[in-house]
Amino acid sequence: MESNKKxxxxxxxxxxxxxxxxxxxxxxxxxxxxxxxxxxQDEALxxxxxxxxxxxxxxxxTSMNAVEAVACHVxxxxxxxIYSIGNTTRKxxxxxxxxxxxVATAENAQRLGERLIDDGVKEAVFVxxxxxxxxxxxxxxxxxxxAEELVVYETxxxxxxxxxxxxxxxxxxxxxxxxxxxxxxxxxxxxxxAIGKTTEEAIKQHRSHRIVVAxxxxxxxxxxxxxxxxxxxxx
Numbered sequence: 438m439e440s441n442k443k444x445x446x447x448x449x450x451x452x453x454x455x456x457x458x459x460x461x462x463x464x465x466x467x468x469x470x471x472x473x474x475x476x477x478q479d480e481a482l483x484x485x486x487x488x489x490x491x492x493x494x495x496x497x498x499t500s501m502n503a504v505e506a507v508a509c510h511v512x513x514x515x516x517x518x519i520y521s522i523g524n525t526t527r528k529x530x531x532x533x534x535x536x537x538x539x540v541a542t543a544e545n546a547q548r549l550g551e552r553l554i555d556d557g558v559k560e561a562v563f564v565x566x567x568x569x570x571x572x573x574x575x576x577x578x579x580x581x582x583x584a585e586e587l588v589v590y591e592t593x594x595x596x597x598x599x600x601x602x603x604x605x606x607x608x609x610x611x612x613x614x615x616x617x618x619x620x621x622x623x624x625x626x627x628x629x630x631a632i633g634k635t636t637e638e639a640i641k642q643h644r645s646h647r648i649v650v651a652x653x654x655x656x657x658x659x660x661x662x663x664x665x666x667x668x669x670x671x672x
Contacts, residue, residue: 443604443667447660448472448613455660462668466660467603471616474566474592476506482589483510489587490515495561497553497573497584499546500610501526503564506589508533520561522549523633524655545634550576558582566590568612570635596620603627604670605663609656611639618643630663632656 443464448471459466489496490511498504499522514534521527521542530539541556543549550573553561560583563574567588574584594616602624608614609632623629628647631637637650649666651659 443670444601445605445607445660445663445667446599446603447607448617449607449609449656451660452657455657455664458661459664462664464664464667466664469597469599471594471596471613472592472610473595474502474590476502476509476590477588482587485587486510486589489562490517492516494518495520495540495553495558497549497561497563498522498526498530499549499563499565499569499573501529502566502590502592504529504533507564514538520549520553520558522546524653524658528655546570546573547576547635549573553577554580554582561585562587564589566592568592570611572635594619605630605667607656607659607663608632608636608640609659611636614639614643628663628666630659630666632659 441463445459445464445466447466447468450468451466456466486507487510493516496517497520504526517538518540519530519538520540521530527539527542541552543552554576561577563584563586565586565588574586577584592612596616596619598620605628606623607630614636623645628649629640629645630649631640632651637648640648651662
């Protein structure tokens, strides 16, 4: 690698403008996904989603994929009270159904579960994928509440062996972390950038030593933070 350039791997596609911004600062961004997601295709599930949308429920979203999968069948704002994780997921909910439905947000599933308990929520619909972490439903159930899990999308690993080392790697989910480490191990000089605390915790399970957590839970914000971090090292 050229000494005046830094190479950053993104495990999720990024807007062209961000890639160009990196190049202007001598940070070359390459993209390679380690997971693939797709909505569950099941007529019974579709009818379930539509029925829920017509009723008052407390509904929890912890990923953009879950929001997208539900929004395909619910175009009009449902009569829900929504609890959401992260900045990006919240913004998508606002885009699909408006901000008024959102009761609260939190930076990770553990804190979102705590907020539900603090608000006295006893029953909630947890909209999720087939691979999801246990913190939120376990928190609700530990307090005697009920968490109905609605699996609306599936995640599968698509691991690839890297042909070179990178100066930085962007991770946007625990699933991508696990898929990456199933075939790879970053070099000691590689800086790992995590979208949030949950993803950071997944990286720590593999004893990685240099982790930078995003100031905001937004993929563009994380990419910009990584560009600034690495470009400073080229100066």
